[in-house]
Amino acid sequence: MANYVLNNDTIAALATPHGAGAIAVIRLSGKDAIAITESVFFTKSLKPKALADKPSHTAHFGLIAEKEVVIDEVLVTIFKAPKTYTGEEIVEISCHGSVFIQQQILQVLFKHGARPAQPGEFTLRAFLNGKLDLSQAEAVADLIASNSATSHQVAMQHMRGGFSNKIAVLRENLLNFASLIELELDFSEEDVEFADRTDLKKLINTILAIIEKLIASFEVGNVIKNGIPVAIVGKPNAGKSTLLNVLLEDDRAIVSDIPGTTRDTIEDELIIDGVMFRFIDTAGIRTTTDVIEQIGVNKAFEVIKKSAIIIYLFDTHELSRGDLQLEMDVIKDHIGNSQLLVVGNKIDFENLDELKQEFGDVPNILFISAKEQRGIKELKDTLVNLFDTRTVNTTDTIVTNSRHVSSLNNAQAALIKVNEGLSSNIQSDFLALDIRYALEALGEITGQVTNDDLLGNIFSKFCIGK
Amino acid sequence: MANYVLNNDTIAALATPHGAGAIAVIRLSGKDAIAITESVFFTKSLKPKALADKPSHTAHFGLIAEKEVVIDEVLVTIFKAPKTYTGEEIVEISCHGSVFIQQQILQVLFKHGARPAQPGEFTLRAFLNGKLDLSQAEAVADLIASNSATSHQVAMQHMRGGFSNKIAVLRENLLNFASLIELELDFSEEDVEFADRTDLKKLINTILAIIEKLIASFEVGNVIKNGIPVAIVGKPNAGKSTLLNVLLEDDRAIVSDIPGTTRDTIEDELIIDGVMFRFIDTAGIRTTTDVIEQIGVNKAFEVIKKSAIIIYLFDTHELSRGDLQLEMDVIKDHIGNSQLLVVGNKIDFENLDELKQEFGDVPNILFISAKEQRGIKELKDTLVNLFDTRTVNTTDTIVTNSRHVSSLNNAQAALIKVNEGLSSNIQSDFLALDIRYALEALGEITGQVTNDDLLGNIFSKFCIGK
Numbered sequence: 067m068a069n070y071v072l073n074n075d076t077i078a079a080l081a082t083p084h085g086a087g088a089i090a091v092i093r094l095s096g097k098d099a100i101a102i103t104e105s106v107f108f109t110k111s112l113k114p115k116a117l118a119d120k121p122s123h124t125a126h127f128g129l130i131a132e133k134e135v136v137i138d139e140v141l142v143t144i145f146k147a148p149k150t151y152t153g154e155e156i157v158e159i160s161c162h163g164s165v166f167i168q169q170q171i172l173q174v175l176f177k178h179g180a181r182p183a184q185p186g187e188f189t190l191r192a193f194l195n196g197k198l199d200l201s202q203a204e205a206v207a208d209l210i211a212s213n214s215a216t217s218h219q220v221a222m223q224h225m226r227g228g229f230s231n232k233i234a235v236l237r238e239n240l241l242n243f244a245s246l247i248e249l250e251l252d253f254s255e256e257d258v259e260f261a262d263r264t265d266l267k268k269l270i271n272t273i274l275a276i277i278e279k280l281i282a283s284f285e286v287g288n289v290i291k292n293g294i295p296v297a298i299v300g301k302p303n304a305g306k307s308t309l310l311n312v313l314l315e316d317d318r319a320i321v322s323d324i325p326g327t328t329r330d331t332i333e334d335e336l337i338i339d340g341v342m343f344r345f346i347d348t349a350g351i352r353t354t355t356d357v358i359e360q361i362g363v364n365k366a367f368e369v370i371k372k373s374a375i376i377i378y379l380f381d382t383h384e385l386s387r388g389d390l391q392l393e394m395d396v397i398k399d400h401i402g403n404s405q406l407l408v409v410g411n412k413i414d415f416e417n418l419d420e421l422k423q424e425f426g427d428v429p430n431i432l433f434i435s436a437k438e439q440r441g442i443k444e445l446k447d448t449l450v451n452l453f454d455t456r457t458v459n460t461t462d463t464i465v466t467n468s469r470h471v472s473s474l475n476n477a478q479a480a481l482i483k484v485n486e487g488l489s490s491n492i493q494s495d496f497l498a499l500d501i502r503y504a505l506e507a508l509g510e511i512t513g514q515v516t517n518d519d520l521l522g523n524i525f526s527k528f529c530i531g532k
Numbered sequence: 533m534a535n536y537v538l539n540n541d542t543i544a545a546l547a548t549p550h551g552a553g554a555i556a557v558i559r560l561s562g563k564d565a566i567a568i569t570e571s572v573f574f575t576k577s578l579k580p581k582a583l584a585d586k587p588s589h590t591a592h593f594g595l596i597a598e599k600e601v602v603i604d605e606v607l608v609t610i611f612k613a614p615k616t617y618t619g620e621e622i623v624e625i626s627c628h629g630s631v632f633i634q635q636q637i638l639q640v641l642f643k644h645g646a647r648p649a650q651p652g653e654f655t656l657r658a659f660l661n662g663k664l665d666l667s668q669a670e671a672v673a674d675l676i677a678s679n680s681a682t683s684h685q686v687a688m689q690h691m692r693g694g695f696s697n698k699i700a701v702l703r704e705n706l707l708n709f710a711s712l713i714e715l716e717l718d719f720s721e722e723d724v725e726f727a728d729r730t731d732l733k734k735l736i737n738t739i740l741a742i743i744e745k746l747i748a749s750f751e752v753g754n755v756i757k758n759g760i761p762v763a764i765v766g767k768p769n770a771g772k773s774t775l776l777n778v779l780l781e782d783d784r785a786i787v788s789d790i791p792g793t794t795r796d797t798i799e800d801e802l803i804i805d806g807v808m809f810r811f812i813d814t815a816g817i818r819t820t821t822d823v824i825e826q827i828g829v830n831k832a833f834e835v836i837k838k839s840a841i842i843i844y845l846f847d848t849h850e851l852s853r854g855d856l857q858l859e860m861d862v863i864k865d866h867i868g869n870s871q872l873l874v875v876g877n878k879i880d881f882e883n884l885d886e887l888k889q890e891f892g893d894v895p896n897i898l899f900i901s902a903k904e905q906r907g908i909k910e911l912k913d914t915l916v917n918l919f920d921t922r923t924v925n926t927t928d929t930i931v932t933n934s935r936h937v938s939s940l941n942n943a944q945a946a947l948i949k950v951n952e953g954l955s956s957n958i959q960s961d962f963l964a965l966d967i968r969y970a971l972e973a974l975g976e977i978t979g980q981v982t983n984d985d986l987l988g989n990i991f992s993k994f995c996i997g998k
Binding site for chain 2: 080085087125137138164213215530532
């Protein structure tokens with residue numbers, strides 16, 4: 067897309083996933099969407115079939131054909147502007163899900179005046195037509211990518227406008243003051259104060275508190291969106307990969323009991339009770355009881371630093387309580403804010419009481435047998451609980467997008483300057499400038515303030531057809 | 533499915549390809565399809581949204597939610613019986629294309645009384661409700677699998693009833709005679725002939741001629757459906773793999789210039805001008821000028837026998853006219869009905885005239901440089917022409933399904949017995965029996981005569997959601 071002004075032309079693209087399936091949906095949007103479809107739409111006896119005179123939101127059976135060669139029997143649903151996703155005329159053609167048919171239909175649509183849609187162009191048009199704001203548009207992409215209950219709920223809340231509304235309220239309050247201060251500038255010779263400085267200070271502090279909370283929520287938001295990073299650390303023979311396999315195998319079984327669903331398996335992601343955990347490969351990490359081998363250790367500690375949870379796995383036949391303590395002492399220095407979970411593996415169940423006695427004073431300790439798949443349920447429950455204690459309710463507004471955090475940071479910086487200015491009785495014009503900066507930063511989130519680079523950056527990451 | 537009687541329950545499945553995309557479609561069919569959807573369908577403010585009172589073929593925006601937790605904003609299209617694909621109430625839920633959302637929506641539908649659809653169950657219901665016959669149902673699966681213009685056109689013709697009609701006409705004509713002959717049996721003491729034996733003989737011969745043509749068309753039909761088998765044969769250094777790469781590379785480029793389409797690349801299939809060619813690996817084939825090495829040769833000749841076209845590729849720098857002749861002599865014994873195309877590779881274009889003079893008397897010879905990608909267009913055109921000379925017009929009825937051929941063979945055998953019986957003035961009851969066999973065989977094709985094994989065999993090969 068050369069630039070992000072609203073185009074007048076009609077776009078078309080496959081809207082359903084690539085590949086063969088029972089059906090596929092091709093979507094058109096633009097002022098000629100219905101007319102273009104009509105030019106290739108026929109009755110069973112190949113007579114032209116009108117669509118423009120039909121009511122909006124109705125489905126019509128017919129043939130897509132070109133020069134009397136039938137491409138497919140299809141169902142065409144028409145949506146008339148402005149009550150559509152993009153705000154333009156929309157047509158959805160539901161065809162048989164053969165890749166060949168999808169291609170053929172797109173080709174005749176292009177031949178009759180449609181143009182291939184760019185990635186995200188349907189949603190871009192919805193944004194440009196005011197059907198949703200920028201953070202809602204971004205939430206559409208997040209929603210499609212969401213693969214856990216929490217990431218889904220956050221994206222859904224954003225798409226439905228929860229986050230946008232919060233930002234809009236902040237912005238509106240600030241706007242009122244901004245206009246009063248700009249008014250002061252117009253009457254600057256007269257030295258009047260339309261904007262009550264005490265009220266303004268109170269407002270700025272309220273807004274700053276909300277922004278701070280939103281910025282802080284990003285830590286959780288990021289974890290919800292990308293998965294909670296969990297490092298499994300331990301000596302090579304501790305049973306790390308067996309444990310990972312047991313965890314993942316179990317998960318696959320859960321997914322596959324829903325007929326008709328398969329998911330691209332990402333080996334090291336695991337959703338437990340709707341929470342996504344992302345296991346980080348620590349192959350190469352090695353701690354020894356007395357010497358930390360230098361090779362790979364820096365990298366390993368980096369992994370530990372990035373993880374929210376660290377599982378330290380050890381072989382209960384190998385490590386004594388004293389050995390474990392030495393290991394713990396080394397690791398603890400690198401943990402930072404992460405939570406440490408100590409897991410004793412390869413237990414014999416007849417000796418469990420002995421083990422519990424020996425290691426009973428270690429905080430957050432669990433005993434499992436990865437090979438015999440015992441204690442796995444408890445481990446999973448513990449992982450979910452560790453997350454729950456860290457997180458907030460998902461009905462709270464949670465920022466998941468680093469672009470939004472960056473804008474919030476800018477707004478925060480500007481508002482802090484406003485606060486300082488108020489304390490030092492700075493001139494109205496400087497105040498006005500900083501308030502305007504803050505307004506701009508907030509407006510970037512919802513798209514009231516925007517530019518081509520920003521839009522290009524956002525929508526190019528969408529899939530085609532959305 | 534335990535058996536193939538029409539079930540009263542409501543089925544649901546994902547109808548679009550698996551994976552994430554802009555949108556996905558979940559389809560329900562059955563008497564409670566609309567009621568089940570209503571139980572999870574809400575307005576933007578989470579008030580229940582009625583669907584049953586809406587006209588058929590209309591689309592409605594709303595939320596899918598369970599216990600006030602919003603799963604997605606969706607578009608629900610309702611189709612009321614009997615004018616639907618299955619003949620039952622159908623609902624299509626168009627949701628955001630996240631795998632997580634697809635699963636969640638299916639789960640709540642199952643919770644509210646839908647059951648997971650079996651593979652092909654939507655089309656099975658369409659068949660059981662008389663919306664399409666068995667050969668049309670099979671054509672639906674072929675249509676989805678079709679990946680070339682020819683296989684698509686044949687499947688489309690079958691789905692639209694071209695083949696069914698042909699069989700139905702044959703069957704009806706035969707039925708008339710069958711009833712007359714059965715009538716004779718009722719009056720067997722009186723020794724009357726209701727069915728004119730000369731007319732019957734004429735009819736049987738007409739039907740036999742049509743059946744013969746249909747059976748013969750399978751050779752082409754099979755090739756259309758599965759690709760024309762082409763063996764590239766030649767010495768290891770002849771440039772076989774370079775040629776294959778050049779052919780396939782070119783094809784990929786053609787596919788990828790259509791935005792939004794990618795196809796699962798099957799390395800050795802290639803569509804040229806809408807005709808699919810299937811290149812068969814002859815790695816290991818070796819003919820030498822004097823001795824045919826025994827290892828791998830039997831397998832190689834098997835490949836040659838299975839191929840419709842054999843490309844014999846040779847290095848023009850290596851083989852003289854005499855060498856080539858020796859090679860040809862060996863290969864020709866094994867070709868059978870296949871077409872042989874001799875291709876001289878690695879040509880220097882300045883010597884082309886010389887080459888043409890030396891090899892000019894070899895039939896079907898072409899000169900190329902695979903490495904420099906010269907002569908490739910001519911080679912492709914030749915391949916398409918070789919196919920065209922063998923094939924019939926795709927508007928003719930072409931049998932593509934081995935099950936149909938088997939039924940046609942049975943009908944043919946029974947009708948030949950009828951013919952023999954007529955010649956030897958056999959008793960009416962034997963005639964009636966053979967005619968009934970023929971009727972049954974023809975009825976199997978369109979599904980007038982059917983059984984659970986047959987249906988199970990056909991529909992289990994469908995994808996879920998169709």
